[in-house]
Amino acid sequence: MYHKPMISAFLSILMLLACASTAFAGKYTTVVIDPGHGGRDRGAKWGGVSEAYLNLKVAKKVEALLKAKKIPVRLTRRSDVYLTLAQRAAVANRYKDAIFVSIHFNAHNNTSIKGVETFYASAKGKRIAANIQSRVSRHTKTRNRGIKYGMGFAVLNQTKCPAVLVECGFISNPYERRRCAQSWYQSLAARGIVEGIIKSR
Template sequence: MRGLRRLLFPLLALVFAGSAAEARNFRTVVIDPGHGGHDKGGQWGLVYEKHLALDIATRLESEVKKRGFRTVMTRRSDYFISLPERVRIASRYSDAIFVSVHTNYTWRQDASGLETFFHSGQSRPLASYVHSGMMSKVRAVNRGVKSARFYVIRNTTCPSILVECGFVSNPSERERMKSAWFRQALAEGIAEGILRFRRAG
């Protein structure tokens, strides 16, 4: 039995290493602006998460294209798309990663900062690179890289992350989100993280 284990462990290590290498051999970035249509997401007054997410995602698409990747957007305007449909879109591409863009909300108005979520082990490096990219572009509380079971990152098979680009419920962060330079900086940071993840493969 011990001999069998000694044979199996190196084989399993090779399988997982191969999977990780394949995961980084991607050409397509599926960008998922959170919410949309009747689903406004987090909101404060007339500031809606669905609008902020779409703007950041659109800027991200431009930045990712500049870096030589093909892009797919789950939505391009203000309409509702279900969570299963977002996953189905991502599953159409065998050479893809998936990035879902959101802003945060809580009843505590003092909560602020950026955080990035992953579900599977293959997605953790992507989350780390993207989170570092965002933090390098803007001054914000670093809420870290965390594991979560959000539907869109739990049900996709490719490396998948969900980024929270600040709290719409925080007055000062909300004001920054309303500024184009802040949304652009976040998009550039995410794109840089994606490129670093690709190069690390």
């Protein structure tokens, strides 16, 4: 059977192609972006800066970047409306293979605290959190506060898919608040989130 090596070589190539396409297709099909708070829930509010507003600004930038990469994306809210945490998780739970990224800004009574941190509640979420955290802290050049286990967050424990919650900066810190309120900072945070999402594919 002189052609046997050729057949096995052909099969090897087919298997390689199959693996490559699986890797390319990734482990999720839809990215659900959740801008935290909204409507009567303003989230953190410091020095005239509202977290709910910043969350939506970053979320829309993330959406635009993902669309440019042809990655299906869905926002839990597109305007200043109130959603319960269960409603937010329910959006993600409509999809079979989604990942869920909730976007927030942080605040603390100790106004010297600054930096970004990302929460997760599962092993898969932990990997996405690590990728998002490293990219966001790198781009925004603020303190990397690391990734943290956050099972207490309803949006993390009510979502069936891998879910993370990223805190893009402390608006209670005057220096960081001025940065967070700027469009360029929001763009850098969005870029970091998108790079982390893509790296997690």
